[in-house]
Amino acid sequence: MESNLMVKKNQKLEAFDILRKALIISARNINFFIFTILTSLPLFFFLVYYEIFLQNFLVEIFEIVKQSPGYDYCYIIWPTGSLNVDITRKLNKEFLDELIQLCLLYLVPLHLLELSTVLVIVDLASKIYTEEGPMMSLREMVNKPFDKARLKGTFITSVYVLFLSTCILLGLISLVTTYFVVLRNFGCDVFFAALCLPAFVGLLALYLAFSAVWNMSLVISMLDGVHGTGALALAIYYSRGSEWRGLRLMLVFFAWGEGLRLPCLYFGCYEREYGIVAQISLFCLGNVLKWVVCMVYFYDCKNRAFEKKECVESADDEVGTQVETVEE
Template sequence: MELKSVMELQKRASILILSNNKLALFLFLCSLPLFCFLIFFELSLQTTISLAYQFPYHNLNFGGYLRIPDYNNYPENDLIPWLIQTSLLYFFPYTLFDLFTTTMIVAASSIVYSSEGKPLDMLYLVQRSARICKIRLVGCLITSLCVLLLSTPVFFGFFFDSVNYFYIATLISFQYYQAELLFYVVVTLIHGSIFLVLTAKFIKWSAGWNIGFVVSVLEEEEDGKGIYGTNALYLSYWYGRGHEKRDLWMMLMFWVFAIVMRMPCLYYKCSESSNGYGALFTGLYVALICVGNVVKWVACVVSYHACRTRVSEKKDDEDQKLRLLLHTR
C-alpha cells in the first residue's frame, strides 16, 4: 500500500515536469551549475573512498609474505589531504550550489502546481521563482545549516563505520587468519547493525528535512515572514503525520538510486582513469543523479501541497464541529 502511494506521488511529480516544457527547461537550466560542480566533487569523493579502502593495507605488517602492488602506489599520508579537500568541498561550495538549485526547483514547481494547468509565460516563471528565492534565501540557508548540522554526524558515522569494519576484517583475514570464524561474524554483525541503524535514521529524518526545506521556501506566517530553521522542521513533522511510512519508502528509493549510480565508478576507479573515460562515466551518472534530484524535490512539493490541503481541511472540519457544538449549547 505504501509503495503504491509512493509510485503515485512519483507519477504526479513526473507528469508535472513533463507536461510543462517551460518548467522542464527551467529546471534543467537551474541544475546546470550543480551538475558541473558535482562532476569535480564526485571525482574527489571517488579518490577519497578509494584511498580509505586501501588505507588498512598500509598499516598492516604482512611479514613480507603478502604483497599487493595496487595498494603500494599510494603513500599513507595521501588520505588525510583528500579527506580534508572532499569535506571542504561538501561543506562550502556544494551546500551553496545545492541551496540555490533546490530553492529554484521548489519555487518554480510550486508556481506551476498552483497554477492548476494554466499556461505560464517563461519570463513570469523566472521572475516569480527568482523573487521567491531572493525573499526566502536567508531562511532557507538557516534551515539548510540546521539540516547540515544534523546530517553531518550521520555521514561521518557511515564513513568511520565502513573504514573501521574493513580495517578489522583485513586484520583478521591476513594477519590473524587463524582466528575463529565466530569473531569475524560478531564483528560483521556489530558493524552491519550500526550501518543499518544509521541508514534507517538518516532516511527517516531526511524525509522531514526535505519537507522542512520546502516549508522554508513556500510557507509564511501571518505577518508575511518566512518560517525557517527548527520551526520549519517542526512544521514539516506536523504536515507529515500519518504519512511517515510513505515518506520513508520514497527517501529510501532515492537513496538507493544514488548509491547504485555511484557503485560502477567506485568499483572501476573512474577517478584514476587517465584516458578521460572516467570523467565521462562520472558525468553520466551525475546527470542521472541530478535528474533524480529534480524528481525528488518536485515530489516533495507535491507532497507538501497535498499534506497542507489535508491539514487545512481537517482544521476547517474541527472548527465547524466546534461551532455546531457551541450553537447547540
C-alpha cells in the first residue's frame, strides 16, 4: 500500500480529478458497487421513512408560516397580536413532539446507519485505490473482518463530528426561522433578506468547508487508527491549503442532496411512495460516491502534506550544510 501511494504522490488532483477517480473506482469495480449498494439497504429503508416524515413536517410548518399577516413594503409596524399568537400556539403545541422525534431520528438511528455504510465504503474503496491486484470477490468482501479498535475509534470521531455539524446546522436553521417567522412579520422583506442572506451564505460555506475536514477525520479514523480530537487535528493539518477544493467537493454533494429533495417537496412526492423511493435511491448512489471522493481527497491531501514536510526538511538540511561549510 505504501509503495503504491508513493507512485501516486506526484499526482496533483483538483476537485474534478478527484470526482473522476471516485467515479472510476465505483464504476469499474462491479463487486464493490454491488456490495456497497447491498450494505446501504438498511440506510435506504430508514431514509424512505425519515424523508416522508421530514417533508410532511416541513410542508406543515410552511403552511402555518404562510398564515402570517402581510404588511406594506418597508413599513415597520407591530403585527396584529391575535393571528401571531395563534401561529405561535400551533408551532409550540402541534409540532413540538414531531420536532423532538425528528431530532432523535437524525441523531441516533440515521447517524448509526450512515456510519455503518461509511465504514464499508471507505475500507473497500481504499483497498481498491491503493492496492494492485485482482478484484475482490463478493465472498471476500463479506468475510473481510473489521479492526474492532478502529471501529470504536471511528465511532468516537463520529460523535465529535455529529456534535460540531449539528451546531452549525442549528445556526442555519435559526437564521431561516428568524427571517420567516420573526423578521418577515415587520414588513421590510428586502431589508431583512439583505441582512440574513449574506449571513446564511457565509454560514453555509463554513459548514461545507468544515464538512470536508470532518469527513476526512472519519476517513483518518478508519484508515490510520487515529480518533477523536487527534483525527480532527490531523484532518485540519492535511487539508491546509486545500480548503477551497474541499468546499467545492462538498458543495457538489450538498447540491445533489438538496436538488433531489426540493423537487420532491414542490411536487408532493412525499405523498407518493415511488417518488420518495426514486429520491432516496439517487441519494444513496450519491452517498457512495461522496465517501469514495472523501477517501481519494484524504490520500491526496496527505501526500501533499508529506511533500511539503519533505521540502522543508530538505531545505533545512541544505541550510545546515551551507552553515557548516561557512564555519569550516
